Amino acid sequence: MKPVRLIIVAVGGQGNLLAARVLGEAALSENVPVRMSEIHGMAQRGGVVESAMIFGDAESPIISDGSADVLLGFEPAETLRALNRANPETVVVTNTATLPPFTAAIGRGVYPEMEKILSLLRAKTGRVIAFDALALAREAKNPLALNMVLLGALVRTGRIPVTPEAVRRAIASETKKAFVDSNIAAFELGFEKAA
Amino acid sequence: MHKLLEDAPGKKALYLGNEAIARGALEAGVACATTYPGTPSSEISLALFEVSKETDLYFEYSTNEKVALEVAAAAANAGIRSLCIMKHVGVNVAADVLMTLAYVGVKAGLVIMTADDPFMFSSQNEQDNRYYGKMAGLVILEPSTPQEAKEMVGMGIELSEKLGEPVILRTTTRVNHSTAAVTLGGIPTRATEGSFTKNPFQYVTIPAVSRKLHTRLLARLTEAEKLSDESPSNFIVGSGPWGIVVNGVSFNYVRDALSELGIGDRVSVFRMGFSNPAPKKRIAEFLAGREKILVCEEGEPFMEEMVKAVAQENGVVIPIKGKAAGLFSREGEFDPALVRGVAARFFGVKDLPAARIDLSDLPEIPARPPNLCAGCPHRATFYEVKAAAGGRTLINPTDIGCYTLGVLPPLSSADFLICMGSSLGTAAGFSRFTKDKTVAFIGDSTFFHSGLPGLVNAVFNNHNFTLVILDNGTTAMTGHQPHPGVDMAEMGFSGYNRISIEEAVRGLGVKTVVVTDPYKVKKSVESIREALDAPGVSVVISRQICPLYARAVKRPRRKPFAVTDKCRNHRDCVDKLGCPAMSVVNGRVSINREQCTGCAVCAQVCPENAILPVKD
Numbered sequence: 001m002k003p004v005r006l007i008i009v010a011v012g013g014q015g016n017l018l019a020a021r022v023l024g025e026a027a028l029s030e031n032v033p034v035r036m037s038e039i040h041g042m043a044q045r046g047g048v049v050e051s052a053m054i055f056g057d058a059e060s061p062i063i064s065d066g067s068a069d070v071l072l073g074f075e076p077a078e079t080l081r082a083l084n085r086a087n088p089e090t091v092v093v094t095n096t097a098t099l100p101p102f103t104a105a106i107g108r109g110v111y112p113e114m115e116k117i118l119s120l121l122r123a124k125t126g127r128v129i130a131f132d133a134l135a136l137a138r139e140a141k142n143p144l145a146l147n148m149v150l151l152g153a154l155v156r157t158g159r160i161p162v163t164p165e166a167v168r169r170a171i172a173s174e175t176k177k178a179f180v181d182s183n184i185a186a187f188e189l190g191f192e193k194a195a
Numbered sequence: 196m197h198k199l200l201e202d203a204p205g206k207k208a209l210y211l212g213n214e215a216i217a218r219g220a221l222e223a224g225v226a227c228a229t230t231y232p233g234t235p236s237s238e239i240s241l242a243l244f245e246v247s248k249e250t251d252l253y254f255e256y257s258t259n260e261k262v263a264l265e266v267a268a269a270a271a272n273a274g275i276r277s278l279c280i281m282k283h284v285g286v287n288v289a290a291d292v293l294m295t296l297a298y299v300g301v302k303a304g305l306v307i308m309t310a311d312d313p314f315m316f317s318s319q320n321e322q323d324n325r326y327y328g329k330m331a332g333l334v335i336l337e338p339s340t341p342q343e344a345k346e347m348v349g350m351g352i353e354l355s356e357k358l359g360e361p362v363i364l365r366t367t368t369r370v371n372h373s374t375a376a377v378t379l380g381g382i383p384t385r386a387t388e389g390s391f392t393k394n395p396f397q398y399v400t401i402p403a404v405s406r407k408l409h410t411r412l413l414a415r416l417t418e419a420e421k422l423s424d425e426s427p428s429n430f431i432v433g434s435g436p437w438g439i440v441v442n443g444v445s446f447n448y449v450r451d452a453l454s455e456l457g458i459g460d461r462v463s464v465f466r467m468g469f470s471n472p473a474p475k476k477r478i479a480e481f482l483a484g485r486e487k488i489l490v491c492e493e494g495e496p497f498m499e500e501m502v503k504a505v506a507q508e509n510g511v512v513i514p515i516k517g518k519a520a521g522l523f524s525r526e527g528e529f530d531p532a533l534v535r536g537v538a539a540r541f542f543g544v545k546d547l548p549a550a551r552i553d554l555s556d557l558p559e560i561p562a563r564p565p566n567l568c569a570g571c572p573h574r575a576t577f578y579e580v581k582a583a584a585g586g587r588t589l590i591n592p593t594d595i596g597c598y599t600l601g602v603l604p605p606l607s608s609a610d611f612l613i614c615m616g617s618s619l620g621t622a623a624g625f626s627r628f629t630k631d632k633t634v635a636f637i638g639d640s641t642f643f644h645s646g647l648p649g650l651v652n653a654v655f656n657n658h659n660f661t662l663v664i665l666d667n668g669t670t671a672m673t674g675h676q677p678h679p680g681v682d683m684a685e686m687g688f689s690g691y692n693r694i695s696i697e698e699a700v701r702g703l704g705v706k707t708v709v710v711t712d713p714y715k716v717k718k719s720v721e722s723i724r725e726a727l728d729a730p731g732v733s734v735v736i737s738r739q740i741c742p743l744y745a746r747a748v749k750r751p752r753r754k755p756f757a758v759t760d761k762c763r764n765h766r767d768c769v770d771k772l773g774c775p776a777m778s779v780v781n782g783r784v785s786i787n788r789e790q791c792t793g794c795a796v797c798a799q800v801c802p803e804n805a806i807l808p809v810k811d
């Protein structure tokens with residue numbers, strides 16, 4: 001199977017590690033080879049958390065700059081920052097709800113305009129799916145399910161070699177009992193959004 | 196039941212490299228595990244700590260790596276299979292034990308797990324710990340994948356018992372923090388009852404004994420070299436005329452590179468997983484018939500020097516290159532494209548075209564450095580120390596923990612840092628030779644780790660500085676592990692004692708000791724001022740629980756705060772504290788209700804009293 005490389009970027013606390021875990025379990029359950037790696041040393045302290053996932057026949061657990069087939073961004077400015085990981089063919093899925101870094105709050109840097117972020121992403125990559133995932137998570141009555149909304153949209157792109165059923169099953173087995181229903185609902189909303 | 200205890204031999208499960216290592220310890224019958232936490236090794240310990248709750252595995256968070264290795268060394272000499280876990284720089288702390296433990300040897304298997312951190316994702320240096328194996332005369336095993344990391348724990352225990360020496364398992368961040376499917380083995384029962392046969396002329400390292408032990412160590416090293424030559428961890432893939440020698444995670448990059456470049460049939464790869472002592476015979480065989488060799492290793496030219504030495508001994512004159520301009524660097528970590536590019540250049544084949552995006556017109560995106568959490572008591576303490584100094588210049592030696600982040604503006608409370616515990620010794624040096632007031636910062640866990648000797652030294656030599664101990668009741672940075680000052684009952688453990696930092700400090704003879712609650716700003720500033728003005732060594736214990744930890748142990752939550760219309764937009768709160776719960780929205784300060792922990796520090800900093808608890 002030709003490798004598919006996915007980069008997920010998020011801000012610490014947004015739940016991207018769980019999203020990666022769910023996707024990894026889904027792949028394993030369908031016998032799709034999967035390797036992943038993450039840098040999460042200071043994640044709790046509001047830094048950027050990046051996960052790399054490689055599906056198919058490749059050995060490396062990390063992804064070089066320019067080599068991501070899919071880029072999933074949990075925060076729009078972070079999606080833009082991670083553009084060095086993408087190439088002109090890359091499919092980008094990004095949340096548009098912002099989490100401005102505190103450096104912007106204390107006047108060291110200006111958060112870019114959303115229109116500017118989206119037009120840059122569109123101009124430079126293959127395809128962009130951008131929407132307010134936080135709003136959909138709220139609609140699913142679980143703001144923490146932002147990660148599941150994005151997972152739904154990601155799977156809908158058809159670029160990740162796992163079936164939506166496997167992901168639903170993995171959500172049921174990997175996420176906390178009390179949240180399974182709202183997580184699934186969130187997943188479906190994201191899945192619909194990226195239709 | 197803990198995930199790692201799953202009794203399902205043959206099952207494939209997704210494991211983080213560090214979980215795989217912990218599982219490997221259980222599968223190898225390890226009955227004693229000791230550690231001081233440190234990224235990227237922390238999850239190994241965390242997993243075994245949890246497992247120890249449910250089983251007869253003995254696990255301890257030791258006060259530092261030196262002590263951890265001493266405990267494990269004795270356990271192994273009492274016949275208990277042991278694992279000692281630390282990050283790469285932890286081995287520096289344990290090095291005194293390591294060097295002579297190699298003379299003394301072990302009875303039951305002992306694996307010393309060291310996690311190196313190329314690129315320093317969360318470390319102060321990127322030293323290459325393979326040299327410790329060379330210096331101490333011990334076997335080094337280096338896995339390429341989580342699966343292999345798991346197996347190498349068992350292999351290490353076996354080798355250790357065969358040779359009577361500890362074995363070093365050396366990983367890098369990308370093995371510790373990568374996840375892949377791992378095939379589980381069985382978990383045997385642990386031998387937990389030890390005994391010690393006295394033999395002082397083997398175990399007490401007086402010179403006459405040590406001379407004999409050194410001879411024995413060298414003989415064992417010769418035996419180990421044979422094992423290295425025979426080891427299945429040193430293997431060759433392919434039979435082409437070009438050669439690559441590679442270790443660790445880079446083996447994966449090499450495999451991907453060869454298939455992407457389509458030169459798999461022209462290259463043979465020597466994967467070295469048992470890298471000390473060098474498998475000299477195997478290397479010599481590999482060199483024979485090769486036209487040129489590329490050595491691919493992160494860090495220092497450890498294998499490169501070894502391969503060159505073997506070539507010299509065998510009269511082989513072919514190009515052997517690794518660390519060189521245009522090839523590999525000694526800095527940072529590798530990645531697949533980098534390795535592919537170097538291989539293409541070295542072997543003279545065409546690399547894949549780069550499909551890069553032009554990033555020159557991207558706007559400046561404000562940086563997102565890690566920051567102290569919302570409500571972190573360290574932020575308050577830094578603010579209070581500055582306020583107490585009242586404009587005086589301070590020199591702030593700092594230490595290793597979350598509070599190292601105090602280096603960032605607006606707190607700017609870190610001037611000098613070398614290693615764990617260095618705040619105290621360096622504070623002594625600065626205060627002795629400069630006119631500025633020295634105020635050193637150290638966390639509670641780091642204070643127990645290696646701050647105590649520095650404080651003893653400061654009192655004895657009558658140095659003149661203030662030490663601020665940031666006592667947040669946990670080892671926060673690495674994921675809230677306990678330390679000797681922690682209330683273990685609150686974590687659900689019994690059978691521990693608790694050490695009072697205050698009593699320890701007073702017991703060492705510090706005359707001025709003040710304890711503050713950093714959430715009470717005005718009082719804290721007054722107490723700190725008193726400490727700053729006291730001659731000699733004074734100590735401030737700034738005590739307030741880490742809010743993340745408080746949440747983890749289910750302490751009651753405080754009410755969040757909000758900015759009212761009394762705000763006159765001085766922005767002292769934002770500018771002086773830099774709390775991530777605060778931001779400026781449409782020119783006005785606002786507090787994120789979800790993030791606010793209700794510490795009320797900003798409310799006390801606000802000159803207008805405009806920040807008040809949220810009314811329900």
Ligand code: SF4
Pocket residue numbers: 044045566567568569570571572573597598667671672741742743744
């Ligand atoms: S984890 Fe605790 S000590 Fe560390 S920055 Fe966050 S609040 Fe502060």
